Amino acid sequence: MTEPRWLNADERRAWLALLSINTLLPAALDNQLHTAGKVSLFDYNVMAMLSEAEGRFLPMSQLAARTSSSLSRLSHVVSKLEKRGWLERRPHPRDARVTTAHLSDVGMATLEALAPGHVEAVRTKFLDALTDRDVNDLARIGEKIVARLDDDHWILRETENGQ
Amino acid sequence: MTEPRWLNADERRAWLALLSINTLLPAALDNQLHTAGKVSLFDYNVMAMLSEAEGRFLPMSQLAARTSSSLSRLSHVVSKLEKRGWLERRPHPRDARVTTAHLSDVGMATLEALAPGHVEAVRTKFLDALTDRDVNDLARIGEKIVARLDDDHWILRETENGQ
């Protein structure tokens, strides 16, 4: 049992900053979305990911991957959004195990109404603090971290090889 | 009502990466701490912040600031940790409104037992993916974002002016 390598000054700064961002940023965005339309950041993201998918639907597991969430969490949230008429669950025609989540027209309209305010908040709470170079660095560093946490995360395939 | 400025490719990459990190990284660290000792990342942080304070105690509001949490959330957690004998609440001698949270000897010992495994996890899940330059960049960028979210966050005073 050797002495652990404690964090040096820069490592500590990076880690503490990330930890703070981690609690403050979602809180700020959640707040904006909640006052704009009783929606959480996660709810928004679920709908946003569906809106970008071919045909505006995805199997639950793929949607879970795209929102970095567990299937369980997603299932609960989809039930909630379904009750509001924004989503619809349908059985997969070929494989009866899979359920697909479809973004309804009402859901799409809600998302479109929310989107401008949301991206504006993303800018004011976050991106506006950074230069173009910072944004580029952050994207690079962020993707390295994501890769470490989940080496075949969908994000990593987005920029790289298209199949 | 002008057309909102949507995110460009780099902005989108940075934002999506941060969003993913935000859910994956705490989950990974929570996991390690939970299996090592039934403690959440937030619990750990509360104790760590106290352990670094003069006399191993802090007023609730300062502890809340140092953990970027609401007073309410902190109060609930302190109650929980108090029941385990790791913390103790005491009234402030001069101002009866303030409560101070003290890290007990048992709490300190628990923290010290958990610390090596935790920093190891911080390294393997996060820092090991980065070069020294990345870490430095991340610290700089992270602090910019923190400043945007809370312009007198304690982190910002740590490196800068003493007093």
Place this chain on the structure above:
DNA sequence: AGAGCGTGGTTGAGCGTTCAAGTGACGCAC
């Protein structure tokens, strides 16, 4: 065809977090 295993998804219980309301204590005005 049937057994066994892995996959995809749901559910409910338990716990943690948030939000709004409430409780004292301080401090300033007069």
Place this chain on the structure above:
DNA sequence: GTGCGTCACTTGAACGCTCAACCACGCTCT
């Protein structure tokens, strides 16, 4: 020194998330 606003914190209820258990289907092997 009385009133009133603010500050520091606590509490309880509602809501969200996590975890473990579960079900149904498909696939493979025999």
